[in-house]
């Protein structure tokens with residue numbers, strides 16, 4: 520992991536402190552001659568803190584307000600209301616100062632110079648952040664090894680695969696050794712292997728360097744692999760802030776009993792369960808009753824080789840939360 524130097528003072532207090540944060544936009548709608556102006560509350564009174572060393576997933580359906588929040592955090596947008604401090608400073612007023620302590624990666628855009636070889640592009644970021652040459656060289660060597668950039672360091676950025684480019688972007692965001700890493704869809708469009716490389720790298724970065732990470736993603740694999748804490752935003756409001764287990768409790772879904780029979784058979788029919796899938800000797804039963812009673816019934820009537828109860832998958836949980844259950848939104852946020 521890149522080693523620290525004296526330029527990054529240790530963070531005191533929360534890394535992000537947002538209180539009643541809001542931002543609205545005025546949009547024009549309707550046919551040309553009957554245009555109406557409407558106010559959209561993109562972020563509507565959001566309160567949260569992110570503490571040093573946390574990895575927080577920021578989830579929400581399209582248009583929920585994630586990007587607007589992120590843009591306020593990095594000083595690209597001025598909040599319309601509320602109070603926002605990032606590393607103790609007001610981002611919109613101290614954007615340049617904060618840039619030295621924040622790393623930003625937008626999965627759908629690159630900060631690298633398209634026509635330059637990756638190595639030259641990364642060299643330019645040194646000047647941008649005024650990193651001393653020795654520190655830059657040392658961190659580049661470390662990140663090159665960790666993210667396995669060696670084989671394509673001399674390739675022009677435009678010729679890199681998406682996964683290679685993302686590793687280059689992560690390197691560019693980390694060469695100045697930031698305290699906070701803000702990631703917007705860091706694994707979007709990547710194949711399984713590239714996703715796994717990036718997730719493993721981020722886990723290590725957080726564990727070894729204590730870098731605080733805030734990421735938006737639509738990929739719940741990112742969340743399960745990386746985030747101890749999840750915030751869900753919907754219609755500009757925090758619908759949930761807590762751990763993954765709590766998220767499951769808040770939007771409970773059916774558990775599944777996976778039954779491996781001694782040999783393939785017709786769908787199992789027992790009270791309190793419904794066979795939703797079958798493949799060879801394996802059957803999946805959605806449980807709506809007491810698992811113990813269902814297991815007893817299944818074992819009594821069938822030759823069972825193995826049984827497991829699966830918790831509701833996180834995709835289903837989040838989908839139920841996104842469906843806009845007002846009660847969830849009301850009691851979910853702190």
Ligand SMILES: Nc1ncnc2c1ncn2[C@@H]1O[C@H](COP(=O)(O)OP(=O)(O)OP(=O)(O)O)[C@@H](O)[C@H]1O
Nearest residue numbers: 544546559561579580581582583584585586587588
């Ligand atoms: N510059 C803008 N002008 C007008 N409306 C905007 C602007 N930026 C965002 N909005 C509106 O604010 C709301 C929140 O948008 P935002 O981009 O923050 O959502 P998001 O959660 O990032 O969505 P996605 O997952 O699709 O990126 C949407 O209704 C969007 O149309």
